[in-house]
Amino acid sequence: MxxxxxxxxxxxxxxxxxxxxxxxxxxxxxxxxxxxxxxxxxxxxxxxxxxxxxxxxxxxxxxxxxxxxxxxxxxxxxxxxxxxxxxxxxxxxxxxxxxxxxxxxxxxxxxxxxxxxxxxxxxxxxxxxxxxxxxxxxxxxxxxKPKSAPLIEFIGNSITCGAAADTSEVPCGTGEYHDQHNAYYAYGPRVARELKTNFILSSVSGIGIYRNWNSDAPVMPQVYEKADFQESSSAMWDFKLYTPRIVSIALGTNDFSNGDGLKKRLPFDSGIFVSSYIQFVQLVKSKYPVAQIALLSSAMVNGSNRILLQNCLLAVQKNIDELYPADKKVAVFFFEPMQATGCGGHPSVAEHAILAEELIPFFRKLLKG
Structure with a gap:
């Protein structure tokens, strides 16, 4: 390094x-x-x-x-x-x-x-x-050495981390937060293994595009360039080490969250969300100019918020395609709604398998493009 x-x-x-x-x-x-x-x-x-x-x-x-x-x-x-x-x-x-x-x-x-x-x-x-x-x-x-294969980078939050998914050893409500992490069985690595690609997870629990689960900052655009995703870190990540074929971004669950119900939380602002998302995609494209950008919705966001999130992602897609007309068009995927049964409303190991099965045809098509 x-x-x-x-x-x-x-x-x-x-x-x-x-x-x-x-x-x-x-x-x-x-x-x-x-x-x-x-x-x-x-x-x-x-x-x-x-x-x-x-x-x-x-x-x-x-x-x-x-x-x-x-x-x-x-x-x-x-x-x-x-x-x-x-x-x-x-x-x-x-x-x-x-x-x-x-x-x-x-x-x-x-x-x-x-x-x-x-x-x-x-x-x-x-x-x-x-x-x-x-x-x-x-x-x-x-x-x-890792196999020579296309690379997918999965950017996201706790869901992408595989957090709170594995209760085989430590039941929900006991132990520490990371006691139920299982990144191997998260949806991203599952997709990659099925499609025989390499993968990287760039994910942080509780993080969002313009606000986090229960705080305003630091959000993903502020920590993505830091090697350990810590805003205070002086170590910057070297983006020249890898060249993803596809960069998958799955953010928004925490922006829509009501937090812990104690700390004051303003209503979701779609304007700030879309503009912040566009800027973040531009940041990603500055690191990986030829990568295919894929925007994923959230299976955890349901009801009217689900439709609102989808519309926001479509607005981001439209703006990025207009800003970069010569680049590959932004791809968008909408998950089916899910009532997750892992700890704290997160997908379980079994439910990550369901998310991966939904995504596999989507990514297989992108890899052929």
Whole structure:
């Protein structure tokens, strides 16, 4: 990476997550440093030469031989816990908690000898904090480059993050907000896997175009250029690292929100929403001039607000097409209404599958264009 956070790494507690007991091999394991990995998504190499996973579902792959391998991971002392999740030989396994002050080895066991492939994903979002990867240990361990394929960047809010979707371990109403995050099973990665594309998630819970769920700022246009989506961060994201074929933008749910019902909330302003959205699309186009822009509505916005949001997106589409007549026309997709059953009115893992099924024909058509 071309930049580093000014993040103090001293006091970071290194830990090894355990999936099963480690089998000691006769062959001497090799170590693959984080700097040799090929991560995909928002991340950075810090001053300790470790890999910091930032955005939702940022991922990397490696192969190893034998039955087991180890991943050396850590979180900052300011965090209590965070989550990884992984795929082994093409099959999703589970989320793994990364806790501070834990020194338990993370061992990924394949159960049988042979060559195996692992993909590690960050289950949570940027605002949950970075997960730091130091190295991979195993027999004949080698980094895997992501496949050569079109890229879709999914910009959005908590829905795009896969927030509050997975209650398999921590029920709704208990634990912390990120305890139910599952970015791997969010609609974007599902669409990408089905269509065999690469993907990046650029998403923040509670965020909107001109106002957030329960605050006026910072909104997505203010944080999109920051590497970790934090307005106060000095680290800027390097948009030259990736060239998306399609940039999907799914914002508006939080702009329509009534918030917590306690803080004063003005009525939704369609004029400000449309003008702010147009400016944000222009910002995205300045980063990716040849990308196809796709605007998604929200399955969580229903009733008269659903129609209003759709009309706003059509107004954005019309204005952008007029401003950039030589570019690809903006595509718009309207979700079917959904009464979500995940935590806090978010889609569950199963409901993300429904959202993805709706989107797959839409994105397949765009990829052919």
């Amino acid at each position: 071309k930049f580093h956070f000014k993040r103090v790494a001293a006091g970071v507690c290194i830990l090894f997550l355990t999936v099963t007991a480690f089998t000691i091999h006769k062959d001497i394991p090799t170590e693959l440093p984080a700097t040799a990995l090929f991560p995909y998504g928002r991340c950075l190499i810090n001053k300790e030469h470790n890999l910091e996973l930032i955005s939702s579902a940022v991922h990397f792959g490696f192969s190893f031989e034998g039955k087991d391998c180890q991943v050396v991971a850590s979180i900052a002392n300011t965090q209590d816990r965070n989550y990884l999740q992984y795929e082994l030989d093409g099959v999703y396994q589970k989320r793994i908690k990364v806790s501070k002050n834990s020194h338990v080895p993370l061992v990924i066991s394949a159960g049988e000898d042979g060559k195996h492939i692992v993909w590690i994903y960050k289950a949570t979002e940027a605002h949950t904090g970075a997960i730091i990867i130091e190295k991979i240990i195993g027999q004949s361990v080698k980094a895997i």
